[in-house]
Amino acid sequence: MTVSVAIAGATGYAGGELVRLLLGHPEHLAGNLQIGALTGASSAGTPVSEALPHAPELFGRTIEPTDAEHLAGHDVVFLALPHGHSAEIAAQLPEDTVVIDCAADHRLTDAGDWAHWYGGDYSGSWPYGIPEMPGHREELAGATRIALPGCFPTGATLALLPAVAAGLVAPEVTVTSVSGVSGAGKKPVVTNLGAETMGSLRAYNTAGRHRHTPEIAQNLGEYSEEPVSVSFTPVLAPLPRGILTVASAPLAEAAAGTDTAAARAVYEEFYADEPFVTLLAEGVQPQTQWVLGANTCHVQVEVDAASGRLLATAAIDNLTKGTAGAGVQCMNLALGLPETAGLPTTAVAP
Amino acid sequence: MTVSVAIAGATGYAGGELVRLLLGHPEHLAGNLQIGALTGASSAGTPVSEALPHAPELFGRTIEPTDAEHLAGHDVVFLALPHGHSAEIAAQLPEDTVVIDCAADHRLTDAGDWAHWYGGDYSGSWPYGIPEMPGHREELAGATRIALPGCFPTGATLALLPAVAAGLVAPEVTVTSVSGVSGAGKKPVVTNLGAETMGSLRAYNTAGRHRHTPEIAQNLGEYSEEPVSVSFTPVLAPLPRGILTVASAPLAEAAAGTDTAAARAVYEEFYADEPFVTLLAEGVQPQTQWVLGANTCHVQVEVDAASGRLLATAAIDNLTKGTAGAGVQCMNLALGLPETAGLPTTAVAP
């Protein structure tokens, strides 16, 4: 088998991470996976040596324009574009091309949610790229259209899902997710300058304004008898990569008296066979450094008896398990490759 | 009037910040406030040029040992010592010496809480150094024993107090406080090394294990009809100074329908006359950089109608308003000086 892979939006941070992972993929090293078109919008025409200076292996190339013509003829096309662009591109690609969308266009399953949170035409949902959500791995195997999750929903879902699915908590979750600055993308705006973000912390899109809110609710709600209410607060912190999710919810009445050991048992069983989710030893809190550049999610769960709440924390690299790593994981599933191929679980620490 | 001020534990981060603020205090500039003994434990005997290299004005001096002998004869003594040391030192100082304790020894008003959270002998509580808590400013005026608040309780209290006092929220608050590394102090442990903390995020003392939890509950409970349950999660982030508090609670049944405008009105009135608390304009989130080195707390409040929760955020500099600045503010009150003397409200940004 030879597979050719294109990346639309290769010069953004998600695109650059896809390039890194694909170059290290064993099928690429074996000559079976070729990196085809790398495209960009304003960066079209730029030498890769300038656009992707972290990837010297590709320095002879040039960024091509993002359009169906340049993306045609590939077996896999990653779309790392601003939301709203994917549907149009995807419609022009053959149905058997594996199209993996890093944007939000095909994540929400409810047209009303789409209208409320994004507006504009709703293009329907695609198989959703968190294989660790029960039932989803099967749906992703062999899929030709895949919607990758948002980075915050990945952390929040993996942190809370076992508790929600087991009915341990009431469906009112509070999530504070602290994120590195690459999550804000490469757009040059004053608020994302180094001088504005180093040495500072700030919340943003607070009080239900962040578009990842309905996605978290959708994921958790899929395994809950009642709709899940999500109070979500993202916080920007001075590091390049990493998301630490701090999530909590009241213990469900039916689960009153659940202690940390019981909660851990639920999580252990839930994630027993997952190659990319690690429940840390009791007493050890996740640290984003321990997952930097890896496709791993480190999770911890406890019960705070005094406040009657279950607390779940999770660390991911927003560009790896949060985006590009999930993309390669889904590509592997779509192509029938081993799910873990090319995906480091060991982090670049410190 | 001439006042002499000693600092016990001057070579830690709180001590160093006290030195900075006192050197810039107008009474010091006018020759009326003298900086007396600067003491340390293992650092005793060290030249100030080595121990406090940020304070060249004092470079001729030497750090003295921390004992009653060296602290005697001052009008004001700041204790920036590990908890457990203050009571013993204070007992050896005259009753009319103004003793201001940066540690936890005299914060909790309930002996049972002390026993549960700290253990060992309980030394009783002193007037508590958040003048913005109604009733406390009066108690601090002229006081000779003052317990400064913890840095996390300062942020959490100022964020939530107006809502709690007005009965806007149910007494079940969730607080995630993201902190810079100076809050961990100057003790050389591996987990606080630069290589362990830069480029990383982690929660610690989670699920009700952090000793600031009962202090937050005590502060809010003072203005609530019911005891306040606090779910508190501190997070360590890679910046030297700053705490961003993200706090939320369900709207109280009696306050159902409260919207952001109504919540803002409550906060505006509550803080109308406070020189060191600024309610930011609607839509502007606090940023720790905007309070760096200042004695200011920036606050924002919103209602998230979808989740039915009130969200309050606050930014402080943990060493200024969070410790040393509060100390100088309380000293001013104790001595009858203008409360704002020597306390910058303009930050060192960016």
Added chain:
Amino acid sequence: MTVSVAIAGATGYAGGELVRLLLGHPEHLAGNLQIGALTGASSAGTPVSEALPHAPELFGRTIEPTDAEHLAGHDVVFLALPHGHSAEIAAQLPEDTVVIDCAADHRLTDAGDWAHWYGGDYSGSWPYGIPEMPGHREELAGATRIALPGCFPTGATLALLPAVAAGLVAPEVTVTSVSGVSGAGKKPVVTNLGAETMGSLRAYNTAGRHRHTPEIAQNLGEYSEEPVSVSFTPVLAPLPRGILTVASAPLAEAAAGTDTAAARAVYEEFYADEPFVTLLAEGVQPQTQWVLGANTCHVQVEVDAASGRLLATAAIDNLTKGTAGAGVQCMNLALGLPETAGLPTTAVAP
């Protein structure tokens, strides 16, 4: 005396630091110095609460447009504008207005240098704002037009001047200056984004391309018998503020055998009366944290006998002693106020 001060370009980083220092100036606290117009270009019309969120004391105001009309009627006008704008504005202000320019327009004394490095019309040089350069303090006293130095030249000059003036070194200096990101200003370009600058180091404008090169040569050359050749390399590092200058030069033939003690003696004498330059104790290297927010320059000098070079290092805060602090220092001299008024020497450390 009542003085009113305007700041043109108040919303940039230098402008914001001027605001901070002026608000803390004793003449402002005493009611004798009023902060007048705060102007901006694209930010004109913006509330100060949004444009200068670190300065709550001024939150009621609005940024005005940068033009002669709005700057007129002040005793002192600071120009914190991109280079090329100052001459035109200054020409429209009365001759007895104290105009202090933070930009490069009036720094170079040689028209040919100006043409070579900047191009366009040369507007002549103004008294140059490093009072520590022998002869300059006198020139600045009572001046009505002042050119503030560049941030890199301030560090390099204070590091090397005593050695050059004493003839200790040959006139071939090598300067590597590592700078925080605020030095790059507030312009939103990709290369200055947080994600591009955190966790990374890079040199820029290398090999004689940085416009501060001729300014360093000019400053040192003023005290050297021969022209001084400068090999200057600026490096961008992930911190908001601070410049660490590493400068070296071969010992002059006539000074062969000079050792560290002898070099220190020269520096000690040179800076004996300077309030803002501190020669650190032997063996202690400057650290930018120790001068953060202070108007201080910490200096160290050594002789590396093996390589036959004198090594001088210096730490400044690029926005304080490197720009705005120097501006206030010069304003004090121009107005006949105590030179040190309103200028902290104690740093915001850590």
Added chain:
Amino acid sequence: MTVSVAIAGATGYAGGELVRLLLGHPEHLAGNLQIGALTGASSAGTPVSEALPHAPELFGRTIEPTDAEHLAGHDVVFLALPHGHSAEIAAQLPEDTVVIDCAADHRLTDAGDWAHWYGGDYSGSWPYGIPEMPGHREELAGATRIALPGCFPTGATLALLPAVAAGLVAPEVTVTSVSGVSGAGKKPVVTNLGAETMGSLRAYNTAGRHRHTPEIAQNLGEYSEEPVSVSFTPVLAPLPRGILTVASAPLAEAAAGTDTAAARAVYEEFYADEPFVTLLAEGVQPQTQWVLGANTCHVQVEVDAASGRLLATAAIDNLTKGTAGAGVQCMNLALGLPETAGLPTTAVAP
């Protein structure tokens, strides 16, 4: 072939990076390379899940004590120990065991240099692990004792070697190397705390005191007709990983008039076949982010005609190409594996 590899000192930063690279090595993925004993001193007995939390693949294991007994029976033994420990351990291992020392014990070829810089018994030099130095690759192929270079010498050597070897520069080089904090190791000392290193810059071991100085001189001197004088200044900057080397030297008299194009031609030819050294396009300066986690060195060279100096800059990851990556590269050579096996050239950027 099956190879077993032990790491002595596995819990330090170099050890942890060796673990990462070996786990991703294709021979490991193919089942031909087994990771054997992971040893530590004070960390012996600690679960790997606590000692190496970035490597979940090894979480079932425990750190063993560092002694000959536990290191015996492996084909390859990496020594990531403080200097002074290697000779003793190596003497107890069979001669055909490949021993790769990350410390300084066997780097210097001159007993007098050893005595001067390190003192104590000199254990002789081993084949030196910079394969890019002409002649060394051949010496490393099949070697059973290998001394890895220091991280600073790696950057400085790769930056300057082509110029020195081609006689472009006089043998008087000035090197300022700005380093991330992991280079200081995992020892808990106050000066390496996050609060001391974030937001700050400082030089250390200045003026010929850093022990990497003679190593740089030795490397360059090997290709120079005259001994090379090195003025070396290391600077600590607030990032976890990365070294940016800024090196310059006067053009040699015989090379007067050399311009940037000519210098680039020399470098291009010198590094034409090197898989891990990339000469960047003209005008592009190396950035440590572009080599993070990669075994790559990015180099740039220019001539500054005005000062008559050649300027060479280089970026490496101090833990990858600077230590552990070089170790795996040398292991590959020693075992006859492809030199590039298991060594990423694409970086974890941003």
